[in-house]
Amino acid sequence: MNRPMRKFPVLLSTIVAASTITLSTTSISAESTTDLNEKIDALQQQQKQLEEKQGKLQRDTDKTDKKINKNLDKQGSVEKEIHSIDTDLQKTLEQITTKETEISNTNQQIEELGKQIQKLKKEITILKERIAKREGLLKDRLRNIQQNGGSMKYIEVILGSKSFGDFISRSSAVNTIMDQDKSIMEQHEADKITVEKNKVDVENKKSEVEERKQSLQAQKQDLVALKGQLDKQLSKKETLMASLEEEHKELEAYKVSVEEEQEILAQQAEAAEKAKQLAQSQKSELEQLAKEKAAQQAKQEKTKPKSNNHSSSANSSSSSSSSGGSAPAPAPAPEQNMGGDMMYPISAPITSHYGTRWGSMHHGTDFGAPIGTPVRSAASGVVIMTNSASQAGMSGYGNVILVSHNINGQSYTTLYAHLNSIGVSQGQTVSAGQVIGASGNTGQSTGPHLHFEVHRGGWNGSKSNSIDPMTVLN
Template identity: 35%
Template sequence: MPISYATSLSELKDQKSQVEKQKNSLSNQIKKKSTAISSIEAKQEALLEQISKLGSEITKTNDQIAVVTGEIKQTNSEIEKLQQEIIALQEKIDQRDQLLKERARAIQVNGSVSYIDVLLGANSFVDFIDRFSAVNTLMEADRQIMRDQKSDKEKLEEQKLLLENKKKELETKQAKLQSLKESLNAQKAEKNKLVDELEAEQEKLAKEKKLLEKEYSEALEVSKDLQDKIIAEQKRILELSRQNDGEGTLPVVSSGDWTKPTNGTLTSGYGWRNLGYGPEFHYGIDLANSTGTPIVAAAGGVVVYTGPLSSYGNVVILTHNMDGDIYTTVYAHLDSYSVSVGQTVGKGVQIARMGTTGRSTGPHLHFEVHIGTWQGQVPGNVNPLRYIPL
């Protein structure tokens, strides 16, 4: 399906190109700069693809860390249980040892009592039977004490061996967890490096476009009819893309601190862009889908604002405390929201639905990340691709 979309749009763009060529209003220098701009845009697309792949790898590593952390917790619980069982067994063994020592001391003080003497000292046959039963009971009690003592000592050794194996297993899992965390940090560093490169390319693109507009004030004026067709075709492709993304489906919640806030197509990245009325800096990313698509909290936090906010339309703002570090996320152009100020929400919990309120050309989520508390559009603003997976 996407191939047919591109073909249709490509045909319209070819018509636009013919109109532009016919006008012959720009020099070879403009053509060279246009080629340079296309090259930068292509590089940006390649970087975005790499960033997306790294985001998937980070999600997988976070999943593995969650599994290993759970295993370590379970192993620690088993070790604690074994240690308690070993203490209980040792106490029983020590108590029997004490009993046996006391009996040995009593025999040493009072002298050995012969079971035969006890039996022969019977005054009658009935007394003999009673004495015989008592002797049997005493002998069986002695044998049982010795059997229990032997059994518990063997079990104690088994438990100690099992405890040692569990500790070794725990060490192995802790080493694996450390390795996964190191891998995660390396992946995040590589992703941030690519984001830095992407932002540098965006800055470079903005400068190229500004220079082009400064040096050549004449712009191509495509016929209104053809321009309308191109716009309509782009909207058609976008709408079909939104339908394919699955209206009303909650996004998959990723492991780790952050998750993608909604299902949708990335239509505008962070940084410089040109919407037809000159370059502007885009302080977030746009994810497009159909009106009503669920939007979730990108991380666990507290709702600090809901309602209209200038050209952002309906907005929800969340503040997050992650191990003492404060972050703020902004969700804009909402059709509706289902949270209130002061409410605590978990990562992946639905907070709103996608819309096109405020300055918007179609249904999408404008998503921002700020380091620290929100103090306006610019302060603390960072590229969301550093944190959320695409």
């Protein structure tokens, strides 16, 4: 683990040199301790903000879970309604089929009745012909009777008998004729009644069947109308179901995005804690070093030999020349530019700047570089996360690294995307300029390049806190 920090001498070979360096490093130690205290305070503030964000995301997750459960309840209810409508539709279709069968049977009955009516019409025609013939015969008989004196001719026939046997024969013949006339009359009347009755029966039956057909057709129309209503209801429910399923997908996707953001926040919190522990460790080392220097100085004061004025003057002159006669020793170089600047993450030309591009916001700066070009951390910090292109949530970035930094009390997060390879792991401490990976063309990339983002504070999916990297690169 690289731990960039200022180095200080521990042992001094001479009393004069030790005194001179001790004064200088004590001042630097005090200044560095102040810087580290500010850094620790800033990291604690960052942790507090991350906890607040975690709390908000947890509330969002809880709300989303409630919405998902409510959505699933609605889906269950709608699914039951769809099942009920499907059942009703199935029954209605069966009833329509039954009615169509009944209507078909009724049509066959009507067809059969039509045939019967045609047959009856023929029979009626025949009966009418018979009746007409009988009426002709009866008219002729009545005309003959009228012309011959009516029934008296029958008496003459009987009285004209030559013998008793002839009388019996003549009487039987007369009775037969009279019976035949009576039978003809009775048959004539019966045929008339039969014809009228058959005609009425067939017409009534035809009317009844036609009424039944009309009733069946009306019932079928009602069933078809019901089917239409059920189809509309089913269409509405299926549309609602599709909408609920789409809403469920969106809620699940949002929940996943929130969970991923929670994971990133947790990693940021872990990185902030590690950075704070590192700063506290550095502070402890500086404090311990200051104590050692103070003890060493006190020891030197005690062990100073008492000398004459000349040696004292010489020592004083030497001390004066070392402490005030010459310029103070320069402080060691800081870890990075104290104005908040970062170093360029790669040695390559810029191919696309931060800002609106192709109708959407481009949240970073692109550096065109061949695959495998070293990518360096823009500042010292802690690796928040490394993500491969196969993992959800960051697939557009391909292989990506997020690093947390704290510069002059301000937290930043840098993002390095489309990498060909990753050379660090989550939680690792990195120094400014340390190689952390190699540029590539993974994820949604149009060609080999490094996509570099800077976020003021922690990284979030909305990228609302992204800033133009060129404002912090030096």
